[in-house]
Amino acid sequence: MSPEEFRQAAYRHADWIAHYLENVREFPVMPGTQPGDVIAALPAAAPEKGESLEQIFEDFQSKIVPALTLWNHPRFFAWFSISSTPPSILAEFLVAAVNINAMLWKSSPAATELEQVTLGWLRQWLELPKEFFGIIYDTASVGVLQAICAAREWADPDSRIKGMRPGLTVYISEHTHSSSEKAAIALGFGQENVRKIPVDARFRMRLDLLKEAIEADLAVGRRPCCIVASIGSTSTAAIDPVPEIADIAERYNAWLHVDAAYGGPAAVVPEMRRILAGAERAHSLILNPHKWLYVSVDCSVLYTRFPDVLRRASSLSAEYLRTAEDERVTNYMDYGVQLGRRFRALKLWYVFRYYGRQGIVAMLRESLKQAQTLKSLIEADPEFEIAAPVELSLVCFRHRAGNELNQQLLREVNATGKAFLSHTVLNGNFVLRFAIGNFQTSESDVRESWALVRDTAGALVAEYAGDYDLRHRAS
Numbered sequence: 001m002s003p004e005e006f007r008q009a010a011y012r013h014a015d016w017i018a019h020y021l022e023n024v025r026e027f028p029v030m031p032g033t034q035p036g037d038v039i040a041a042l043p044a045a046a047p048e049k050g051e052s053l054e055q056i057f058e059d060f061q062s063k064i065v066p067a068l069t070l071w072n073h074p075r076f077f078a079w080f081s082i083s084s085t086p087p088s089i090l091a092e093f094l095v096a097a098v099n100i101n102a103m104l105w106k107s108s109p110a111a112t113e114l115e116q117v118t119l120g121w122l123r124q125w126l127e128l129p130k131e132f133f134g135i136i137y138d139t140a141s142v143g144v145l146q147a148i149c150a151a152r153e154w155a156d157p158d159s160r161i162k163g164m165r166p167g168l169t170v171y172i173s174e175h176t177h178s179s180s181e182k183a184a185i186a187l188g189f190g191q192e193n194v195r196k197i198p199v200d201a202r203f204r205m206r207l208d209l210l211k212e213a214i215e216a217d218l219a220v221g222r223r224p225c226c227i228v229a230s231i232g233s234t235s236t237a238a239i240d241p242v243p244e245i246a247d248i249a250e251r252y253n254a255w256l257h258v259d260a261a262y263g264g265p266a267a268v269v270p271e272m273r274r275i276l277a278g279a280e281r282a283h284s285l286i287l288n289p290h291k292w293l294y295v296s297v298d299c300s301v302l303y304t305r306f307p308d309v310l311r312r313a314s315s316l317s318a319e320y321l322r323t324a325e326d327e328r329v330t331n332y333m334d335y336g337v338q339l340g341r342r343f344r345a346l347k348l349w350y351v352f353r354y355y356g357r358q359g360i361v362a363m364l365r366e367s368l369k370q371a372q373t374l375k376s377l378i379e380a381d382p383e384f385e386i387a388a389p390v391e392l393s394l395v396c397f398r399h400r401a402g403n404e405l406n407q408q409l410l411r412e413v414n415a416t417g418k419a420f421l422s423h424t425v426l427n428g429n430f431v432l433r434f435a436i437g438n439f440q441t442s443e444s445d446v447r448e449s450w451a452l453v454r455d456t457a458g459a460l461v462a463e464y465a466g467d468y469d470l471r472h473r474a475s
């Protein structure tokens, strides 16, 4: 491709992106695609000869886009609502062009140092202690794997050489994201050695039961290795009592990992800083800029007070990777299983500089406010109830007519393509999750999507009046 051809193609792609971002509300949030539709629309074998960019781009628009679930849509309220903002998109473009590998300082000094600088800025915004060392991984799932690997190194320094000793135990809550349990499985703890501590009425880890579980384990010779606390759990955005959990971790000499993958970014808002109370005592903490900090997928940040432990757990260098600067620099490959690393810090740099702290705070505040508005609308409707405290930008609610109706309600709302919600189950109840956080979501998106939910429920109740009668309402 000649430079001029590239330039023209880039302009056309940029035009499409600008149009897409401006008109995304015209696209359905969720496609009506059936399994196999996309495969059937594409050739079974790769092309023998190269094809024109025009053709590829046209097929992208006609065959791929209609089968995308639009995560960057302002009415995407499922799982956790995320944003790929214009500065992040532009940074991704440049990342692909320079195509560096941020494994060593030498393999790209700017990438390593920009990672140090941007994570330092973020640490200041979050008012975390200076000694917190930061590293970017692709996802929180990989970050927690590294954190629990460090916890194992902390509890059992021989594990690296001899393999893990039996009895090392990990404590999570019933509502901790599955990535922590997966990490424990992958690291060889064994699922039997992961304790799922029950939660209280606000879906927070119960301290009395955590202590009880640890004492029971100690009594039979086990070693508490790691406790995972959540700030913004996945189902309900519950905030575990981190200061008290930190006391327990200290008392039993266990590693405290805080999963703030979704909730953490909210602490940039001054009046929300309180959600990170106790996090300064964590051994490690994760938050995901790709969830609620306006950076495109993927970008997850891990901070640790014990980079040496993380490094001991993960570093293994080969001769060909040694450089003259090793003693004076950070080589990020030493802090994880990954050697090759994308240049994700550029996205943080673009987003942080373009919006500034004030711009980011304003966007976060808007999502928090919209969640409270939605909560009030739901509370004002006697047919519905709020199912969990609204701590951040996630609203969990249900129609009072029972699980079957709520399941049908979710299917019907999502099938309209006008909004996309997800669900969870709380105390046996099927609950709808309305997660707010996209940078383009306006209050009218929230109000109109709520009206869609309410009207759809009204129609369902009328339609099935016989089936969904008061016997369900009483449940």
Ligand SMILES: Cc1ncc(COP(=O)(O)O)c(C=O)c1O
Pocket: 080, 138, 139, 140, 141, 142, 177, 179, 230, 232, 233, 234, 259, 260, 261, 262, 288, 300
């Ligand atoms: C609280 C929490 N932790 C961890 C994760 C895993 O995140 P990732 O997709 O970055 O691995 C999620 C995903 O939704 C989450 O909600």
